Amino acid sequence: MSVQPHAERVGGSASRSERIARITESARRIRKNALDMGEVQGQGYIAQALGVADILAVAYTDRLRYRAEDPEWEGRDRFLLSIGHYAIALYAALAEAGILDVAELETYGADESRLPMSGMASYTPGMEISGGSLGHGLTVAVGMALGLRHRGNGARVYNLLSDGELDEGSTWEAALAASHHELGNLTAIVDVNHLQADGPTDGVLRTEPVVDKWRAFGWHAVRVDGNDVDALISAFDELDEAAGPSVLVCDTRVGRGVPFLEQREKAHFMRVEEHEWQLARDYVEGTRV
Secondary structure, three states: OOOOOOHHHHHOOOOOOHHHHHHHHHHHHHHHHHHHHHHHHHHHHHHHHHHHHHHHHHHHHOOOOOOOOOOOOOOOOOOOOOEEHHHHHHHHHHHOOOHHHHHHHHHHOOOOOOOOOOOOOOOOOOOOOOOOOOOOOOHHHHHHHHHHHHOOOOOEEEEEEEHHHHHOOHHHHHHHHHHOOOOOOOEEEEEOOOOOOOOOOHOOOOOOHHHHHHHHOOOEEEEEEEOHHHHHHHHHHOOOOOOOOOEEEOOOOOOOOHHHHHHHOOOOOOEEOOOOHHHHHHHHHHHOO
């Protein structure tokens, strides 16, 4: 597959409603892929995967330049998963994009699998960095964006990080560097799901006001509902026009699309009972409301 530049991919004869419908269907399949993988282990970071599915669907269906048959194509946009434990979500998206075979998802977390529970660049096609320790992704993204610009490569760098990573000093050092070097080819995407390993973000270390902080560091910042496809499309379109580095702050809901997982109190690393997996798929498929 030879992927077209952004304007050709999202424009042409496709209407706004057609784009939304295509992305929404992609997000549904990403959620199903994630649930299928989660069932292999019976537990994992499934709630986060369901929460960011819409963001990943917009990225891989409507935004990124890539070639599924050539994941290391030099002209590709780079999508960096700073949050290594969200790998289950990215694997689901890479399968939807055709970079991974859907059948390979059955090996998730198994010995010798290319799909370990935490993302590893050395194992997995389409995985640009080994995510974690948390707080390092944006630093790598800044270096990558600088390198691409130095070589005259027009590719963009997108870095998905979590609101918990805003607790890390290295994140803000990278933010300063990106602003200083006026990296218009860099976009950060912050998943604000208000949840960390030790509890709610506000109780562990409050990060708000998130948008004001990024703007104070010289970034063009937009905040949207990260589960609203229409809002995400508009935000990405706006950020592509930013002169310097840009950040999309996305408020998401853990477990999105599966009501009983959305309401689960301990959702960071979640165990799902054997009988609940098909029930969750039913919600995602729309056969249960």
